[in-house]
Amino acid sequence: MRNDELLRYSRQIILEQIGGTGQEKLLASSVFVAGAGGLGAPALYYLAAAGVGRIGVADWDAVDISNLQRQIIHFTDDIGKLKSDSAFEKLHRLNPDIKIERFNLQIDAENISDIIKDYDFIIDGVDNFPTKFLINDAAVFLNKPFSHAGILRFSGQTFTHIPGGACYRCMFPAPPPAGLVPTCSEAGIIGPVAGVIGSVQALEAIKYITETGQLLSDRLLTFDALTSEFRTIKIKHANNCPICGDNPTITELQNTELPTCDI
Amino acid sequence: MKLIINGKEENIAENELSLSKLLTLKDVKFPQMVSVQLNGEFVKTDLYESKILKENDNVEFLYFMGGGR
């Protein structure tokens, strides 16, 4: 490590669980973040700041004024800019030593495997069930660890899939019927909840890479901002899981119709 | 009857009720909106009606959360 790198990362190198070895691991690692929005923004900032050597960021959308209340990687003068470009610029300024890869596209069944196969850890920061299930399925097929998260109103939840452990479909076998569960644009979201949960996702990636502590694997962390309560719920791998169970019914990736976006 | 619902002890007036009845009591309008763990095991949606809860059962409602951006 160079002298300026030792200084940049000194506050985490000093941690006995990270140290120089952990920092080298971070610098040699790669994380893919799907979505440069409410969850992606804090996750991307902290991963770049921590010196994850290669970070992929995918988003198909452009910055809108209604995003700025929570998607803190985008600024007022970014309105109209592609989110992947806006995120790239901030991350590059934060840490020019690392490599940021931009994907200005919508993740789908055709492209996801090719994209995520080259990353060590995946972060789900997307805002719709079809893509959340697609990320799960692709990660299970490719034996990739990933962090799932969802946020709504004043609450959020997150859990980490490790190959062989419980997956998202062990908890939720299939997406809810369209229209039954509201989206953030319909139901609202308080910005710092995205900050809390997205930061936990960054922590999970850092912990996975540096082999530090206990991951949220086989556990779901829920956060209720109104009561200020965090809980973890034990999640058992389900033998009847449609993708990782004993008799899987899902054997290939499938595109599901995305609900139309109401910005 | 005493149940532990999402980590909190609650007294339910009924002494015999099914999981689907509990969902109604808890204002879950459609069973497809949640995933339910009973004493640590996931219960399939089509068994909600026939699953009768007992004293001290531990019920977790896991809510779908689809937001992220």
Ligand SMILES: [Zn+2]
């Ligand atoms: Zn599974």
